[in-house]
Amino acid sequence: xxxxxxxxxxxxxxxxxxxxxxxxxxxxxxxxxxxxxxxxxxxxxxxxxxxxxxxxxxxxxxxxxxxxxxxxxxxxxxxxxxxxxxxxxxxxxxxxxxxxxxxxxxxxxxxxxxxxxxxxxxxxxxxxxxxxxxxxxxxxxxxxxxxxxxxxxxxxxxxxxxxxxxxxxxxxxxxxxxxxxxxxxxxxxxxxxxxxxxxxxxxxxxxxxxxxxxxxxxxxxxxxxxxxxxxxxxxxxxxxxxxxxxxxxxxxxxxxxxxxxxxxxxxxxxxxxxxxxxxxxxxxxxxxxxxxxxxxxxxxxxxxxxxxxxxxxxxxxxxxxxxxxxxxxxxxxxxxxxxxxxxxxxxxxxxxxxxxxxxxxxxxxxxxxxxxxxxxxxxxxxxxxxx
Amino acid sequence: xxxxxxxxxxxxxxxxxxxxxxxxxxxxxxxxxxxxxxxxxxxxxxxxxxxxxxxxxxxxxxxxxxxxxxxxxxxxxxxxxxxxxxxxxxxxxxxxxxxxxxxxxxxxxxxxxxxxxxxxxxxxxxxxxxxxxxxxxxxxxxxxxxxxxxxxxxxxxxxxxxxxxxxxxxxxxxxxxxxxxxxxxxxxxxxxxxxxxxxxxxxxxxxxxxxxxxxxxxxxxxxxxxxx
Numbered sequence: 001x002x003x004x005x006x007x008x009x010x011x012x013x014x015x016x017x018x019x020x021x022x023x024x025x026x027x028x029x030x031x032x033x034x035x036x037x038x039x040x041x042x043x044x045x046x047x048x049x050x051x052x053x054x055x056x057x058x059x060x061x062x063x064x065x066x067x068x069x070x071x072x073x074x075x076x077x078x079x080x081x082x083x084x085x086x087x088x089x090x091x092x093x094x095x096x097x098x099x100x101x102x103x104x105x106x107x108x109x110x111x112x113x114x115x116x117x118x119x120x121x122x123x124x125x126x127x128x129x130x131x132x133x134x135x136x137x138x139x140x141x142x143x144x145x146x147x148x149x150x151x152x153x154x155x156x157x158x159x160x161x162x163x164x165x166x167x168x169x170x171x172x173x174x175x176x177x178x179x180x181x182x183x184x185x186x187x188x189x190x191x192x193x194x195x196x197x198x199x200x201x202x203x204x205x206x207x208x209x210x211x212x213x214x215x216x217x218x219x220x221x222x223x224x225x226x227x228x229x230x231x232x233x234x235x236x237x238x239x240x241x242x243x244x245x246x247x248x249x250x251x252x253x254x255x256x257x258x259x260x261x262x263x264x265x266x267x268x269x270x271x272x273x274x275x276x277x278x279x280x281x282x283x284x285x286x287x288x289x290x291x292x293x294x295x296x297x298x299x300x301x302x303x304x305x306x307x308x309x310x311x312x313x314x315x316x317x318x319x320x321x322x323x324x325x326x327x328x329x330x331x332x333x334x335x336x337x338x339x340x341x342x343x344x345x346x347x348x349x350x351x352x353x354x355x356x357x358x359x360x361x362x363x364x365x366x367x368x369x370x371x372x373x374x375x376x377x378x379x380x381x382x383x384x385x386x387x
Numbered sequence: 388x389x390x391x392x393x394x395x396x397x398x399x400x401x402x403x404x405x406x407x408x409x410x411x412x413x414x415x416x417x418x419x420x421x422x423x424x425x426x427x428x429x430x431x432x433x434x435x436x437x438x439x440x441x442x443x444x445x446x447x448x449x450x451x452x453x454x455x456x457x458x459x460x461x462x463x464x465x466x467x468x469x470x471x472x473x474x475x476x477x478x479x480x481x482x483x484x485x486x487x488x489x490x491x492x493x494x495x496x497x498x499x500x501x502x503x504x505x506x507x508x509x510x511x512x513x514x515x516x517x518x519x520x521x522x523x524x525x526x527x528x529x530x531x532x533x534x535x536x537x538x539x540x541x542x543x544x545x546x547x548x549x550x551x552x553x554x555x556x557x558x559x560x561x562x563x564x565x566x567x568x569x570x571x572x573x574x575x576x577x578x579x580x581x582x583x584x585x586x587x588x589x590x591x592x593x594x595x596x597x598x599x600x601x602x603x604x605x606x607x608x609x610x611x612x613x614x615x
Contacts, residue, residue: 023401034426038429039429098464204585209591217591384459384460384463385460386453
């Protein structure tokens with residue numbers, strides 16, 4: 001297939017992608033896809049070596065090719081997650097517990113597609129032929145679960161986006177944890193020196209607020225209904241939270257350090273955090289902020305379970321548990337057997353040979369899924385209010 | 388043919404135009420455009436509105452405290468197609484109705500709601516013979532399609548405090564004039580939800596129309612201690 005030369009050509013490919021993944025366009029008849037840009041508080045670069053200079057309006061204003069490469073890399077990864085999440089969630093329209101939940105899902109997917117559209121708009125408008133190639137590739141990769149089903153090649157770029165969303169608990173945990181990671185990433189980019197990217201972030205963050213609210217509210221309603229056994233709900237936390245931690249990238253990351261030095265990606269709290277960062281630990285700093293937020297939300301969920309009369313509690317997996325990226329990543333030998341960095345879900349070290357069976361014991365089994373299917377069929381597994 | 392009240396700039400895009408840049412504000416942005424990234428920018432709003440936006444999270448949180456169970460009970464109850472029973476439950480929210488309206492009125496309103504397409508509330512006029520007040524009809528419309536904001540005396544009072552004399556006037560009767568003012572409010576909300584900063588949008592599972600309206604309702608309530 002030829003490279004899209006004009007934006008309209010990319011839009012045609014976007015429409016073909018929707019069709020190919022089986023997305024029902026009737027669901028979004030009124031939705032208007034458009035690129036949205038919002039002005040920033042400051043037109044001066046806010047951090048890094050270029051601090052105080054004017055932000056870059058166009059790619060030709062970016063002073064170094066390495067920075068242009070880094071920007072394109074950031075945009076590609078951001079865009080890839082947006083399209084992937086639609087691939088993961090699209091089949092849930094058939095099983096929505098209520099009409100409002102269905103509306104929420106449709107809105108989440110529409111906005112994720114708009115975010116992908118936005119990133120491709122930035123690439124197509126500002127990065128020439130390379131940008132056009134990358135924008136096209138966004139629509140060629142597939143979330144791995146789907147890839148396996150359809151026999152297509154090319155998985156999505158990040159781990160969390162190659163995991164299937166099997167049911168609505170997956171949807172709520174995904175929007176709670178993975179979209180929340182998205183919020184952190186967008187906030188980090190929103191301070192950046194490159195205007196086409198940083199001005200994209202405000203409208204995207206505004207839309208993400210609804211996605212996270214949907215996830216958190218859904219989990220609270222599940223906690224209130226007390227029909228899903230806590231040990232089963234806990235398994236969804238084990239499925240998504242470690243991948244959420246991984247999304248922040250490696251520790252001691254030189255990529256993150258350079259992105260900060262160049263002023264293109266800051267800290268999530270760059271507005272309020274005035275102290276100089278430890279640039280070697282930027283990813284870990286953001287991951288810790290994310291972990292703290294998750295802890296607060298998990299406490300709220302446990303409070304809800306307690307109010308509803310439940311004795312068991314949800315446990316937020318430790319940051320060291322079952323990681324694939326960073327200093328806590330489980331090290332494996334050539335045969336794939338774990339050899340180091342093996343801990344239980346509480347972060348307590350465990351013998352490497354026990355690790356894989358232990359992780360399997362925390363995943364949903366076929367029996368669990370059967371049990372869940374029965375609960376879902378009863379229809380009252382989620383409360384009509386969270387309060 | 389139902390009355391179309393939506394003004395310019397908020398008419399419903401056709402299905403084709405919903406994904407076609409040639410009919411949206413992205414039109415003509417070839418890669419050689421002089422200002423290549425300008426596609427859509429938020430509209431400008433007046434200073435008092437910006438001040439109000441800064442208080443939206445706190446005001447909306449007060450709104451949730453006051454209406455928490457009731458709102459979610461209704462929103463998660465609604466289904467398609469809208470039935471007279473659902474309409475009855477929806478209009479009891481923030482209820483000014485002392486008793487359940489008769490079945491004919493409810494059926495008339497349920498039928499009108501099915502015909503309304505955002506952002507045009509015009510088809511509600513078909514329910515004018517129901518003798519239901521405008522605020523009740525809008526309540527049912529909102530719960531069927533939450534992009535339509537709620538509209539009653541309290542919201543209108545809050546709106547007047549924020550937007551001054553420019554604000555649409557609330558009229559109690561479900562008639563052409565009342566709906567025209569409501570349509571103005573819908574257009575205003577469209578503008579405001581584009582203009583509000585993400586820093587002032589709470590992480591809640593509600594449409595922005597609801598969040599802004601809820602904040603206005605608290606702003607307009609007499610007991611509110613929050614002043615923007």
